[in-house]
Amino acid sequence: MHPDTLPVHVPLVREPWGILKSLNAARQNVLSIIPEIATRQPMVSGKTGKRWHMVMDPDAIKHILLEALDDYPKSDVTKNLLRPAIGESLFIAEGAHWRWQRRAAAPVFSHRNVMNLAPIMTHAAEAASARVAAAGPRAVNMAEEMVRATFDVISDVTFSGDGGFDRDAVHGAIDAYIAEAGKISLFDILGFPDWVPRPGRMVSGAALREMKKVADDAIDARRDGSGDGVPDLLDLLLEGEDPKTKRRMDTGELRDNLLTFIVAGHETTALTLAWSLYLCAFDQVVQDRARAEAHTVLGDRAATGDDVARLPLVRQIVDEALRMYPPAGIISRTAQKHDVLCGREVRPGDTIMIPIYALHRNHLLWDAPDTFRPERFADPKAIDRYAYLPFGDGPRICIGASFALQESVIILATLLARHRFTPVPGKDPRPVMILTLRPEGGVWLEAEPVAAPAAPSGRAQGAPVT
Template sequence: MRQPLPPTIAPHTKPLSIGQSIKAARRNVLEIIPAIAYRQPIVTGRMAMARWHMVQEPAALRRVFLDNVANYPKSEVMLRMLRPAVGDSLFTLEGAEWRWQRRAVAPVFAQRNVVALAPVMTATAERATARLMAAGGQAEMVEEMLSATFDVICEVALSGREHFDAKTYGAAILRYFETAGKASLLDFLRVPGWVPRPGELLGAGAVRTMHDMVARAIEERRRQVQGGADDLLDHMLSARDKETGRTMTPEDLLHNMQFFIVAGHETTALALSWSLLMLAQHPELQSRAREEARGVLGNRAAGADDLEHMPFISQVLEEAMRLYPPVGMLAREVLADDRLAGRDIHANDVLFLPIYALHRHELYWERPNAFDPDRFSAEARAGRDRYLYLPFGAGPRVCVGANFAMMQAQIILATLLARFAFDMGEGPLPLPTMSMTVRPEPGVTLRVAPL
């Protein structure tokens, strides 16, 4: 029996006008990727005053992310959409400022510390189980997984979530993505960033909501003795740049904590939600994953020591992130002339790095739109180009929390599969929609049956 293809969007086959591009970018960033980008290593075009390139060739991506990374800073448009929420934080900074902040947070995500956090992840998986047991047979998985991963990131970042209302904070994130997090006509016309965008004004309330919660948590910690919590905030409070002696200002702390809380739970929750949807669509693969999970766990929750014995659970997550990378499109400025994928790139051009298209590219993947976790078996991935699969980025700025994200996702997914069967629920099949992250719209509603 032929399995249904995972949901995707139909790419456009003819060039978009400026107006069409703006509408598409505001509706769903993935819609601006042309069909040819899924078949060619590089695509070039022009919009208004800017020449742009979409780059899909692995060797060219290696040059952008690693070999000539200084020539390709993050796009000012992307930074403009992020700065109201995360300011000059680890995600938006470049150069020496970025390096010292990266050194400050890296110890929190060292492998030994991530493993030490596994009991927190296991407890979160237990709470997720309890919520699904009480859901009455059907649940919207994005909301459920956001709640689960929010528990974990708050524990890692702040040793608890007593200062946060998860639903209020989550609603503020979504409001921000739908306003300040969308491209503006002024961006396409390259109007300077100091000119206010309408979305920034509409998203200001959401930013205040998020910042107020984070600021209260930081202020409460300042009243306590530092060094006792050994969490992300503790490391940031005590961090000192070895070269300059500087420490993080209150604004640095606020913006970095905001970034890690949003990025640290949103992307993992989406990976879990897409994984559960794919398994509901493919019952035979769900059975295979469940047999593996129950063979190791029985009916208990997963822990760190279990993961090496459940490779297929990891493969499911990786294949879901291939089809639905947490961030489906990146953008870079070009500082100096270069050559990528056999094409001349000029200073002031714009690079788009469509990770969504790379992961579904006809030149690099067999049956690129099909869900096949065996692509990520040890045998299948041997010899595969590192720059063909980029859910966490690459190079010096690869996601510092990648191991953390994968461990919590594996623990939660294995625990749920050992305890529940998931089937397609009522309502329309969700489609991938990106503003800042690739979300399933209008959500992932599944039937959930305890085993």
């Protein structure tokens, strides 16, 4: 790393754009429409077809996501993009329909259940490390490798033991849908009703039908059979019941939520890992420190769920990657009532955006925000809760956050313990957001095998260091 260089970032807008220029830019990279001033102000407002406000003030964000939750439902743009794929699942549903689903699904992601699924993550980490080693000294696209690793995890924890589950079909259907549905439509920005056809979204119907059929078949087969061993996500959802209403999910509701967990549960974690590896390759000093930590805790074995709490620097790298490259770079809401945010009037129908990418790089909230400094997360209590939102916050905080963090630390620690990653000159990724913030062009790194030091005599591999 050169001291005068920074990790890759998105060039933000420095002058006002009209609606057509904004639309064209958004189709290429949604983050490119964020004004640079959003990294230096608590709130920015404008009008592009309809009134909008970008909010970076932690107190105002707390009001939107927690105190006035029902007054700021998810925006119509968000719902229009995702409803065809995941229906009225937890991610989209509002009000009472969302609340009962959240109560029924919450136990699925309890600490105990997430820890019970850790061996699947360890197995995926082992497999990913073996694939990287087998690739030899040539450059490897670690973004693709991480997508494969995290899809292995989510499919195993969702459909364990279901030999009839066509992983490739579901993965292909998800990618096909995201590729088309993620293209922002001018009709969405202008607020046209749902029944007006969206050109970029019409072609994904076949992929969606196939994806839903695979999930429905798996659910029906599981209802007719009995699960063996540790309950997986599908078992836990089938058993899930709203403690207040005693309502359980029907097949359609189960399917929509399963597809939500599959989509959100593998791509976002894969992106977190890909960006984490890019940053480690960018800063070899941090990588060496993280490797030393992993060697101390792991020796020559893969990381497990029990190791996560003993890998603080690896966790800090993950946290910093989520700050610099949040998978959901923007979240949006639609105001239902008159309100005041940061002293500014908000009217019903206004689009309220929380540009998490700009929030995480706001100079009022972060010291040297474009710099890679994992140590800033050494004391999480020192960070304003509503200045750091990789998983959102409030009642609608991502239900799978602990699952994703555990998986990320297990896989990253295992890879760093066994390989030294270095950048490939001229192959820097470009941060581009369509639905999620992806490294366009991939994360191409060279991976050199690293042998773990011998464990000190008298201490078993992986035993706590005192």
